Each structure stands twice: as structure tokens, then as C-alpha cells.
Amino acid sequence: MDYLQPLSPLWGTRLHMALELAATLAFALSGVIEAARKRLDVVGVAVVAFAAAFGGGTLRDLLLDYRPFFWVAHIEFLWSVVALCAAAMLFMRQQHLHPTERAILWPDAIGLGLFTAIGVDRALAMGQPALVAVMMGVITSVFGGVLRDVLCNEVPRALSDHRPYALWAFAGGWLHCVLLTLAGLPPWLALTLTVVATAGLRLVSVYRDWQLPSWHD
Amino acid sequence: MDYLQPLSPLWGTRLHMALELAATLAFALSGVIEAARKRLDVVGVAVVAFAAAFGGGTLRDLLLDYRPFFWVAHIEFLWSVVALCAAAMLFMRQQHLHPTERAILWPDAIGLGLFTAIGVDRALAMGQPALVAVMMGVITSVFGGVLRDVLCNEVPRALSDHRPYALWAFAGGWLHCVLLTLAGLPPWLALTLTVVATAGLRLVSVYRDWQLPSWHD
Amino acid sequence: MDYLQPLSPLWGTRLHMALELAATLAFALSGVIEAARKRLDVVGVAVVAFAAAFGGGTLRDLLLDYRPFFWVAHIEFLWSVVALCAAAMLFMRQQHLHPTERAILWPDAIGLGLFTAIGVDRALAMGQPALVAVMMGVITSVFGGVLRDVLCNEVPRALSDHRPYALWAFAGGWLHCVLLTLAGLPPWLALTLTVVATAGLRLVSVYRDWQLPSWHD
Numbered sequence: 001m002d003y004l005q006p007l008s009p010l011w012g013t014r015l016h017m018a019l020e021l022a023a024t025l026a027f028a029l030s031g032v033i034e035a036a037r038k039r040l041d042v043v044g045v046a047v048v049a050f051a052a053a054f055g056g057g058t059l060r061d062l063l064l065d066y067r068p069f070f071w072v073a074h075i076e077f078l079w080s081v082v083a084l085c086a087a088a089m090l091f092m093r094q095q096h097l098h099p100t101e102r103a104i105l106w107p108d109a110i111g112l113g114l115f116t117a118i119g120v121d122r123a124l125a126m127g128q129p130a131l132v133a134v135m136m137g138v139i140t141s142v143f144g145g146v147l148r149d150v151l152c153n154e155v156p157r158a159l160s161d162h163r164p165y166a167l168w169a170f171a172g173g174w175l176h177c178v179l180l181t182l183a184g185l186p187p188w189l190a191l192t193l194t195v196v197a198t199a200g201l202r203l204v205s206v207y208r209d210w211q212l213p214s215w216h217d
Numbered sequence: 218m219d220y221l222q223p224l225s226p227l228w229g230t231r232l233h234m235a236l237e238l239a240a241t242l243a244f245a246l247s248g249v250i251e252a253a254r255k256r257l258d259v260v261g262v263a264v265v266a267f268a269a270a271f272g273g274g275t276l277r278d279l280l281l282d283y284r285p286f287f288w289v290a291h292i293e294f295l296w297s298v299v300a301l302c303a304a305a306m307l308f309m310r311q312q313h314l315h316p317t318e319r320a321i322l323w324p325d326a327i328g329l330g331l332f333t334a335i336g337v338d339r340a341l342a343m344g345q346p347a348l349v350a351v352m353m354g355v356i357t358s359v360f361g362g363v364l365r366d367v368l369c370n371e372v373p374r375a376l377s378d379h380r381p382y383a384l385w386a387f388a389g390g391w392l393h394c395v396l397l398t399l400a401g402l403p404p405w406l407a408l409t410l411t412v413v414a415t416a417g418l419r420l421v422s423v424y425r426d427w428q429l430p431s432w433h434d
Numbered sequence: 435m436d437y438l439q440p441l442s443p444l445w446g447t448r449l450h451m452a453l454e455l456a457a458t459l460a461f462a463l464s465g466v467i468e469a470a471r472k473r474l475d476v477v478g479v480a481v482v483a484f485a486a487a488f489g490g491g492t493l494r495d496l497l498l499d500y501r502p503f504f505w506v507a508h509i510e511f512l513w514s515v516v517a518l519c520a521a522a523m524l525f526m527r528q529q530h531l532h533p534t535e536r537a538i539l540w541p542d543a544i545g546l547g548l549f550t551a552i553g554v555d556r557a558l559a560m561g562q563p564a565l566v567a568v569m570m571g572v573i574t575s576v577f578g579g580v581l582r583d584v585l586c587n588e589v590p591r592a593l594s595d596h597r598p599y600a601l602w603a604f605a606g607g608w609l610h611c612v613l614l615t616l617a618g619l620p621p622w623l624a625l626t627l628t629v630v631a632t633a634g635l636r637l638v639s640v641y642r643d644w645q646l647p648s649w650h651d
Binding site: 150161162213 | 252255256259260264282284286288289292299306369
Binding site for chain 3: 035038039040041042043044047048050058062065067069071072075078079082089150151152153
């Protein structure tokens with residue numbers, strides 16, 4: 001997000017990039033874990049990791065007709081996921097990956113907030129209405145996980161888990177819209193508040209085990 | 218379809234819009250019903266409803282490189298599906314949804330014909346060959362349901378149901394091509410005839426329980 | 435690939451086209467076989483055949499924002515798959531399709547190499563970095579099969595089969611990049627070498643039953 005450079009002495013482009021990279025790797029790692037659990041081969045692990053990490057942003061950019069994709073503009077993200085897959089393959093015979101599921105909870109929650117805010121930003125910057133921008137935020141943060149689960153032949157967890165996930169992206173997207181347009185906050189401040197609120201709600205709802213209402217058929 | 222405005226004293230833009238909205242809501246409702254049956258949570262129900270309602274038109278516009286998407290140009294459609302999901306959630310603990318499956322048969326059949334004709338129209342207007350236009354018609358009317366079933370981890374019903382559905386979209390697409398280009402009918406008349414023929418064939422094949430031949434392996 | 439015409443006295447546009455058609459039909463036939471095995475109806479068989487044959491190239495062109503799609507520019511490919519589906523339906527009650535699985539091994543392997551090389555070519559011609567070009571090659575040759583398996587509600591075979599397939603596309607893509615850019619070979623020669631190497635590796639790994647390492651959870 002180039003517009004952040006002059007505006008964010010506090011948040012800072014480097015911190016922003018580091019967080020985005022951490023979130024991307026967390027999403028990729030969730031793909032590695034799920035693919036390994038389904039006993040896919042090394043190619044399957046890599047494909048599912050890429051789909052989880054880049055699926056959401058790619059679908060958003062496809063729908064918004066925005067090029068180049070962020071993984072073309074920042075090809076170091078692509079190489080990072082390649083490196084992650086290579087590292088995962090080295091560990092693959094030696095180590096159980098269950099403990100890492102806890103470990104990705106925090107970067108995953110930060111990624112949820114960050115990707116939502118980035119998606120909303122991009123859609124608003126391209127002149128989309130607020131509802132469309134919020135949907136783009138949700139798609140950015142959620143579609144990677146949906147694609148990961150579809151490739152692994154599972155009902156997507158984001159749709160069936162009963163723990164709120166996409167819901168916080170939806171709420172965070174509206175918050176970001178309001179902060180940016182109605183409240184007129186500077187972008188870096190709106191981004192920070194959105195990420196803190198969305199990631200915070202996600203973490204609280206996991207630790208307190210909040211449940212979405214289910215449908216009694 | 219703006220070109221209809223001066224041409225259709227009979228069919229009329231308002232009737233056309235009302236039918237398109239009814240069809241979109243019927244597709245969304247089919248998503249709600251299937252998601253509820255698979256015990257997805259409220260977020261899953263909403264996502265599957267959106268995918269069913271807007272998946273076909275979105276893929277068509279992506280493939281044709283046509284922007285803005287119809288749900289950006291007519292954002293009231295998006296809000297209508299949001300309202301439908303909200304309403305469905307209110308009913309969700311109180312009522313069984315089985316009777317509604319019959320209720321969506323008619324709008325679903327009209328949507329099949331209408332979305333096919335709209336897809337063919339758009340592709341022909343963009344100078345695509347007839348076979349491509351017919352495929353766009355089929356994609357518009359069928360892909361939403363396919364996406365709905367893939368998200369719910371089912372073999373798509375349109376592909377395995379053995380009751381003709383996509384086949385009528387295919388036939389209706391060719392009919393629409395012939396009426397528009399060879400017969401040179403005015404758009405509103407071609408649209409009306411295509412919708413009546415496609416929806417009629419679909420309804421007859423449901424009520425008479427026509428079966429597609431199956432493959433003996 | 436128009437640029438091949440003046441450059442390839444040896445390989446030749448006609449041979450190239452014939453091979454590409456054979457590969458497309460082999461991919462379509464793999465869709466027919468899988469759809470028949472899952473007892474889809476005739477519409478499902480046709481849809482899965484189209485998805486298998488054109489899914490990879492379509493996703494590549496969508497991601498690269500390249501229009502018209504190759505199946506719009508070469509609509510005879512689309513008609514060929516229509517004809518293949520029609521022919522398959524005639525045989526559908528009379529004949530078992532198991533022997534054909536062996537029969538598509540060769541065109542499928544050639545398609546793997548050819549589609550990889552074509553994908554890399556197109557991405558490089560549009561100025562993409564090498565890693566992105568290789569990914570486009572892999573997507574071109576692999577995504578059709580992934581889509582086929584997702585539609586049939588299976589874990590994609592390319593991800594779980596443990597026999598190297600996408601891996602050879604990945605390796606062949608890098609080979610093609612190196613031959614074209616570093617070695618500076620003429621396109622037709624690079625294409626020939628890539629196809630021979632990729633298809634050869636695929637065939638050897640099937641006949642010798644090479645296995646990818648699996649993940650011990």
C-alpha cells in the first residue's frame with residue numbers, strides 16, 4: 001500500500017509489510033497443515049498452501065479487474081511461500097504439526113483483520129460502493145481458506161465451523177468503511193483500528209469459544 | 218438490459234427487472250436451503266446464498282471481461298439477497314424449509330430461461346461466436362448452482378440429477394441465438410419466447426419426471 | 435501460437451496444432467471417463483469434459499488478463515470437444531471405457547508438456563517474472579484436471595496421487611524458461627525440448643511407478 005509511506009510514521013511501511021508477510025505465511029501454513037492431514041503428496045501440499053495464501057487476494061483482484069496481482073508486484077511473497085513449502089517438506093517426516101495449529105492462531109487473526117482492511121481499501125480506491133467494498137474485504141480474507149478446504153474435499157471450515165470468522169471480517173470491513181469515509185480518519189489509523197478490532201474479536205471468540213447460532217432443520 | 222427500454226412496451230423494463238429479481242432470490246433461496254441442510258452456520262448460509270445467486274453472472278462477466286458486474290451496477294440486487302439472508306435467519310429456528318423447495322420451482326425455472334437469454338445477449342453484444350454465446354448463457358444460469366453444491370461438498374446436482382436442467386439452458390441459448398440473429402426478432406420478443414420455452418420445458422420435465430439417459434459403466 | 439509459423443520449418447504449425455488438439459481431447463476424455471465413473475448424467479459428462487479440457491488455459495488467461503481466450507480464438511477446439519462428447523454418448527451404453535485410460539496416457543503426457551510450455555510462453559511474452567511464468571505453465575496443464583476432480587467431488591488426483599505430475603510441469607516450466615531466456619534458443623526448439631523432456635519424465639515415472647514422498651503425520 002504505497003499511500004501509507006508518507007502517512008504512517010507510527011505504523012510504518014516496514015511493520016505493515018512484515019505483518020502482511022506473517023499473515024500470508026500463516027495462511028500458507030494452514031494450507032500445509034490441512035493438506036498433510038488429508039495425506040496429499042508434496043505437490044498437493046504446495047498447491048494447497050499457495051491456494052490458501054493467495055486465493056483471496058487473487059479473487060479480489062480478478063473481480064476488481066486490478067493488475068498486476070499483489071503476488072506479481074511483490075514477488076518476494078511468492079518466493080516466501082515457496083521457501084515455506086520447502087522448509088515444511090524437510091520437517092515432514094520428523095515432526096508432528098499439531099502444535100503449530102495453536103501457533104498460527106495469532107498471525108491468522110492478524111491476517112484476517114489486515115486482509116479485510118486491504119481489500120476494503122482497494123475496492124474503495126477503485127470507486128466501488130461500500131457494500132461491494134466490504135464484500136471484497138471478506139473475500140480477501142476468507143476465500144483462501146475456502147479454496148483450501150474445497151481442494152481438500154471438505155466443507156469449508158469458514159462456512160461450517162460455527163466459530164465466527166468471516167463474520168468478524170464482515171464487521172471489520174464495515175468498521176473500516178466508516179472510519180475511512182464517514183469519520184475521515186487517516187488511512188494508517190483506520191487500518192490500525194480495523195486490524196486491532198477484527199483480530200481482537202477473532203481471538204476473544206476463539207478463547208471464549210463463542211458459537212454462531214446453528215440452523216435447526 | 219437498457220436496450221429493452223425503448224423496445225418493449227409489452228414486456229417492459231419493470232416486469233423484466235421484477236422477474237430478474239425473483240429469479241435471483243430463488244437462486245439465493247436454493248443456496249439457503251442447501252446450506253441449512255448441510256448444517257452450515259449463519260455465515261455459511263449467507264455465503265452459499267450469495268454464491269448461488271451471483272456466481273453464474275459473475276463468472277460470465279469475468280470470462281467476457283465485462284465490468285462493472287451486474288451486482289455492482291444494480292447494487293439493490295445485492296441488498297435484496299442480504300435482506301433475504303436476514304429474513305431466513307429469523308425463520309431459522311421456527312420453521313421447516315422443505316415446503317419452500319416446491320415454492321422455488323417456478324422462479325427457478327423462470328430464472329433458468331431469463332439468465333440464459335441475458336447471458337447469450339451479453340456475449341452476442343460483445344461479438345462472440347454463437348457457440349461461445351450459448352456457453353455463456355448456460356454458465357450464467359447453471360454455474361451458481363454448481364458453485365453452491367461444490368461449497369457444500371456435494372456433486373453438483375445440475376451434473377448428476379438426471380433431470381434435464383442445463384440441457385434446457387443449452388437448447389434455450391441456441392433458440393435465443395436463432396431468434397435474434399437468423400430470425401431477426403426484436404430483443405424483447407426473442408427474450409420472451411426464450412424464457413417461455415426454456416422455463417416451460419424445465420417445468421414440464423419436472424412435473425413429468427423426464428430422465429436423462431445415464432451412463433452404464 | 436502465431437510466432438511459430440515463420441520459425442519452425444521442423445516442428446511446424448500443423449503438427450503443433452494437431453498435438454494441441456490431441457492433448458485437449460485427451461484432457462476432455464479424462465473428464466468423460468471420470469464423470470461416467472461417478473455416474474453423472476450426460477450434461478454432467480459434457481460439463482466435466484469441458485472443464486477438464488479448457489479449465490487450465492482459461493484460468494491462465496483470466497489471471498494474465500489475456501483475451502480472447504484460446505477457445506474463442508480457435509473455436510474449432512470447442513466444436514471438437516462437443517463432437518467428442520457426442521461420440522462418447524453414442525458409445526455410452528455399449529462399451530466399457532476402462533481400456534481408454536491407458537490410451538490417453540500418451541496424449542495426456544504430451545499435453546502436460548505442451549500446455550506447460552504454452553503457458554510459460556504466454557506469461558513471458560506478457561512480461562511476467564520467471565516464477566510467475568512457471569506457475570502459469572503449471573496452472574495451464576494442471577488446473578483442468580483439478581477442476582474436473584472438484585466437480586466430481588474428489589480430492590484432486592494431481593494433488594494426492596503420489597505419482598509426479600504437476601512436479602514435471604513445474605520442472606518443465608523452469609527448463610522452458612532457461613532454454614528461452616538464458617540459452618536463447620529459438621521458440622520452436624525450446625518448445626520441442628520442453629515437451630519431450632516433460633512428457634518423457636511423465637511417461638517414465640508412470641511406467642516405473644515412481645512415487646512422491648508422502649507426509650507422515
